[in-house]
Amino acid sequence: MNNPPVYNIENEHKLLLQIAQNDGVAFKLVFDHYWDRIYSMALTYLKSPLYAEDAVQEVFVKLWNSRLQLTAVRKFDSYLFIIARNEIISTLRKKIVHAPFYEYLSDELTEEVLAPDQQLDMKEFQTLIDEAIEKLPVQQQRVYKMSRLEGLSQEQISRELDISISTIKGHMTKALQSIRTQLSINSNKPTLLWWLILIAIKK
Incomplete structure (x- = not known):
């Protein structure tokens, strides 16, 4: 037994x-x-x-x-x-x-969850991301917004803009690198959450 x-x-x-x-x-x-x-x-x-x-x-x-x-x-x-x-x-x-950043903040990061100073940090994140997006070249900005803000697939963007999927991937890679660089330069709050966001923007 x-x-x-x-x-x-x-x-x-x-x-x-x-x-x-x-x-x-x-x-x-x-x-x-x-x-x-x-x-x-x-x-x-x-x-x-x-x-x-x-x-x-x-x-x-x-x-x-x-x-x-x-x-x-x-x-x-x-x-x-x-x-x-x-x-x-x-x-x-x-x-x-991958989702509209402001929508994420509004729906999930309520006043009950975030302390006032944290709310300011997150609003700063959103402002800096918006500014970084607006600094992108026109085609990169268009591809980024269609992908990240409108949620379109690469195939849908390809049909809409009449460009190849490889071109779309190139635009997205450059756009994300540019946004990440702008956030790294302009942020004066290097918290761990901030660095996690920067890591997330790599892909």
Whole structure:
């Protein structure tokens, strides 16, 4: 008769081996142990409980989907927080860069969520982004607005402007580089959230 498995959060290496063997109980123990810390980290940068919860869920989905790799992990907390950092950046990219920035602020970053000084910071971000967009060459600006503000696909932009998809990609790459440069030069508030936004604008 086999002895039942023993679960101990203090023996993290054994827990990871159990998770790699599809042990849902071990996974839930890790999930419960790290949830609050990952959520707090996500909420700090995303400023929205809804986005933070979605990001944390995605972190643990990715952890489970890559569970076979856990046998090689030596420092699990660092491993998990790298996944979380990447997910936060991905969320910022989707919610701030790929959507109208002002709409994001208006809908999600309410006065109840942001302190007055944070509201000013976010308004500054929006103003600087708007100014950077207006400084783009005409065609870059047109492609950027159609993609990021109107939500059109590359195929739709290609048909609308009668230019190739490779040309569109070139315009977007240059536009994002220019916007990122302008933000780096003009911002006088180098907070971590600010740098995450700059990283998000890379793509």
